[in-house]
Amino acid sequence: xxxxxxxxxxxxxxxxxxxxxxxxxxxxxxxxxxxxxxxxxxxxxxxxxxxxxxxxxxxxxxxxxxxxxxxxxxxxxxxxxxxxxxxxxxxxxxxxxxxxxxxxxxxxxxxxxxxxxxxxxxxxxxxxxxxxxxxxxxxxxxxxxxxxxxxxxxxxxxxxxxxxxxxxxxxxxxxxxxxxxxxxxxxxxxxxxxxxxxxxxxxxxxxxxxxxxxxxxxxxxxxxxxxxxxxxxxxxxxxxxxxxxxxxxxxxxxxxxxxxxxxxxxxxxxxxxxxxxxxxxxxxxxxxxxxxxxxxxxxxxxxxxxxxxxxxxxxxxxxxxxxxxxxxxxxxxxxxxxxxxxxxxxxxxxxxxxxxxxxxxxxxxxxxxxxxxxxxxxxxxxxxxxxxxxxxxxxxxxxxxxxxxxxxxxxxxxxxxxxxxxxxxxxxxxxxxxxxxxxxxxxxxxxxxxxxxxxxxxxxxxxxxxxxxxxxxxxxxxxxxxxxxxxxxxxxxxxxxxxxxxxxxxxxxxxxxxxxxxxxxxxxxxxxxxxxxxxxxxxxxxxxxxxxxxxxxxxxxxxxxxxxxxxxxxxxxxxxxxxxxxxxxxxxxxxxxxxxxxxxxxxxxxxxxxxxxxxxxxxxxxxxxxxxxxxxxx
Numbered sequence: 001x002x003x004x005x006x007x008x009x010x011x012x013x014x015x016x017x018x019x020x021x022x023x024x025x026x027x028x029x030x031x032x033x034x035x036x037x038x039x040x041x042x043x044x045x046x047x048x049x050x051x052x053x054x055x056x057x058x059x060x061x062x063x064x065x066x067x068x069x070x071x072x073x074x075x076x077x078x079x080x081x082x083x084x085x086x087x088x089x090x091x092x093x094x095x096x097x098x099x100x101x102x103x104x105x106x107x108x109x110x111x112x113x114x115x116x117x118x119x120x121x122x123x124x125x126x127x128x129x130x131x132x133x134x135x136x137x138x139x140x141x142x143x144x145x146x147x148x149x150x151x152x153x154x155x156x157x158x159x160x161x162x163x164x165x166x167x168x169x170x171x172x173x174x175x176x177x178x179x180x181x182x183x184x185x186x187x188x189x190x191x192x193x194x195x196x197x198x199x200x201x202x203x204x205x206x207x208x209x210x211x212x213x214x215x216x217x218x219x220x221x222x223x224x225x226x227x228x229x230x231x232x233x234x235x236x237x238x239x240x241x242x243x244x245x246x247x248x249x250x251x252x253x254x255x256x257x258x259x260x261x262x263x264x265x266x267x268x269x270x271x272x273x274x275x276x277x278x279x280x281x282x283x284x285x286x287x288x289x290x291x292x293x294x295x296x297x298x299x300x301x302x303x304x305x306x307x308x309x310x311x312x313x314x315x316x317x318x319x320x321x322x323x324x325x326x327x328x329x330x331x332x333x334x335x336x337x338x339x340x341x342x343x344x345x346x347x348x349x350x351x352x353x354x355x356x357x358x359x360x361x362x363x364x365x366x367x368x369x370x371x372x373x374x375x376x377x378x379x380x381x382x383x384x385x386x387x388x389x390x391x392x393x394x395x396x397x398x399x400x401x402x403x404x405x406x407x408x409x410x411x412x413x414x415x416x417x418x419x420x421x422x423x424x425x426x427x428x429x430x431x432x433x434x435x436x437x438x439x440x441x442x443x444x445x446x447x448x449x450x451x452x453x454x455x456x457x458x459x460x461x462x463x464x465x466x467x468x469x470x471x472x473x474x475x476x477x478x479x480x481x482x483x484x485x486x487x488x489x490x491x492x493x494x495x496x497x498x499x500x501x502x503x504x505x506x507x508x509x510x511x512x513x514x515x516x517x518x519x520x521x522x523x524x525x526x527x528x529x530x531x532x533x534x535x536x537x538x539x540x541x542x543x544x545x546x547x548x549x550x551x552x553x554x555x556x557x558x559x560x561x562x563x564x565x566x567x568x569x570x571x572x573x574x575x576x577x578x579x580x581x582x583x584x585x586x587x588x589x590x591x592x593x594x595x596x597x598x599x600x601x602x603x604x605x606x607x608x609x610x611x612x613x614x615x616x617x618x619x620x621x622x623x624x625x626x627x628x629x630x631x632x633x634x
C-alpha cells in the first residue's frame with residue numbers, strides 16, 4: 001500500500017472506533033488467586049482470528065437491536081479474552097482494543113468503564129497532541145449524560161455537550177493541537193448518514209457476503225458505525241461549531257522550521273548527475289522531462305532495442321497489478337477515464353476541509369457529500385482512491401528532486417488496487433512480485449541508481465483483508481495462514497533484492513498507521529539492512545504527526561504534513577503522509593551524493609543521522625537537518 005494519508009482512508013477513521021468492556025469488578029476482599037502467565041507474542045499475526053455469523057446483510061443487522069446486542073456481546077468476549085490471554089506490548093494494538101471497548105461500554109451505558117479505558121489509551125499516547133485531545137468528544141458526551149440525562153435529542157443535552165466540549169477545547173495549546181483540531185472540524189463537517197451507509201454498502205457488504213460472516217475487523221466497523229449514527233452524527237454540527245470558534249480565536253500558524261534547513265544546489269556548481277529511483281505508483285514523465293533518466297539504447301517502438309529484457313524502457317520500467325511487465329510509466333486511467341477533474345477537485349477539497357480552509361473546492365465537496373445517496377458513495381470513494389494512486393508517484397518525484405538540478409529520475413512503477421473490493425493476492429502473484437523486486441533492483445544497479453525512494457509497503461493485515469474481501473479460504477484461520485505465507489514470499493524477495501544491491505541507498509516510508517512497523521509485520525520498513533533508511537513524519541514545526549508509524553529502526557523524521565509538490569498534468573497539490581517525508585530524506589541523500597559521489601549508503605545514513613536534531617520533547621525523534629548534514633562533508 002502507498003504511504004500517503006489518503007482521503008478515502010480518512011473516511012474510515014470513525015468506523016474503526018468500535019466495541020467495548022464489561023463493568024469494572026468490585027475490589028476483592030481477599031487476595032486474588034495468581035493469574036496464569038500471559039502468552040508472549042512477537043507480532044500482530046500471533047493473535048488469534050475471530051469471526052461472527054451473519055444472517056442476511058450488514059444493513060439488516062444494523063437495524064436489528066437484538067442481533068446487534070448479540071454481536072456486541074460476542075465481540076466483547078473475544079476482545080477481553082485476547083487482552084487476558086496474550087502479553088500485548090504494542091501500544092497501537094492496545095489502544096485499538098481499548099478504543100473498541102470504549103465504544104461497547106458507551107453503547108451499554110457503562111460510562112465509568114468507558115472513562116477507564118479512555119484513561120488507559122491516554123497513558124499509552126506518545127504523541128502530545130493525541131494525548132491532549134484524547135477522547136474529547138467521548139468525554140464530553142459522558143459529561144452531558146451525567147448533567148442532562150440519557151436523552152441525547154433534547155436541547156438540554158445538546159447544550160450540556162456544547163459546554164463540556166468547549167471547556168475542554170479551550171484548554172488545548174494551539175501550537176500543539178491546531179492540526180488535529182482542524183482535522184476534527186473538517187470531519188465533523190462532512191460526515192453524513194448516507195456517507196457512512198454508502199461505505200457499508202460499497203465496501204463492507206461485499207466482503208461479508210463473500211465470507212458469509214463478519215471478520216473481527218468488519219464486526220468492529222459495524223459496531224462503530226452504528227454508534228456513530230446514533231451518538232456522534234447528531235452532535236457533529238455542535239462539534240464543528242465548537243472547533244470552528246476555537247480556530248477563529250487562534251489564527252497564528254505553526255512556525256515552519258524546514259525552509260531555513262534546506263540545501264539548494266546551484267545549477268552552475270559543476271556537479272555530476274545523481275540517479276534517483278522513484279519506485280512508486282508511476283510518474284508523469286512529461287512533468288519532469290528535464291529531470292528524467294533516458295536510456296540511450298532504447299526508443300519507443302515496441303521492441304527491446306538494447307536487449308536488456310525490457311521493451312521500451314526509455315525512462316524506466318513498470319509492472320501491473322499481477323506483477324507482469326508493461327510499458328505504462330503512469331498508471332492508465334482505465335475505468336476512471338473522464339473523471340480526472342472530479343478527482344483532483346475532490347482531493348483538493350478534502351485537503352482543504354481537513355485543514356479548515358474555506359475554499360471553493362471544500363465547499364463543493366461538502367455540498368456533494370451532503371447530497372450524495374448511499375449507492376453513489378462507492379464510486380466516489382473509488383475515484384478518490386484512484387486519485388491517490390495516480391498522483392502519488394509524481395508527487396513523490398517532485399519532492400525527491402526539489403532544489404537539485406543534478407537529479408535524474410528513473411521510474412519503476414508498481415501497482416496497487418484502488419477498488420472497493422481489491423483483487424485477492426495469490427501465491428503465484430506473490431512469487432511474480434518477488435521476482436519483480438529482484439528485476440527492479442538489478443535494473444537500478446545496472447543504470448547507476450544511487451538512491452531509491454520507496455513510499456510504499458505491504459502488511460500482513462493488508463493481504464489478509466484482500467482475501468477476506470473476496471471470500472478466499474475456508475475460514476479466518478485459513479486466510480491468516482495464506483496471508484502469512486504470501487507476506488513471507490514478498491518479504492524474502494524484497495529483502496534479498498535490496499541486500500543484493502549494497503551500493504544503493506533505499507529510503508522507505510514508515511507508514512501511516514500510528515503503529516510499530518515490526519510488530520505489525522510491515523515491509524520493507526521492518527527490515528534491518530545497512531543500505532536502508534526508514535523515515536517517519538513530522539509536521540511543519542517538527543512535531544510528530546498523528547498518523548506516523550514508528551519502531552526500532554525509524555530514527556530520522558522529516559516533513560510529511562501538507563507537503564506541496566506536482567501531480568500529473570502539472571498542477572500543484574499538498575499531500576500528507578510518510579510518503580512525503582520519505583522523499584524529503586531521499587532528496588537530502590541525493591544532494592549529499594552529488595556533493596561527494598564516493599559516499600557509500602552507510603556513510604550517507606551516518607551523515608543524515610549525525611546532522612539531525614533531537615526533538616526537544618521526544619529525543620528519540622531525529623529531525624532531518626539538510627544544512628547540518630551537508631556541513632559535515634567539509
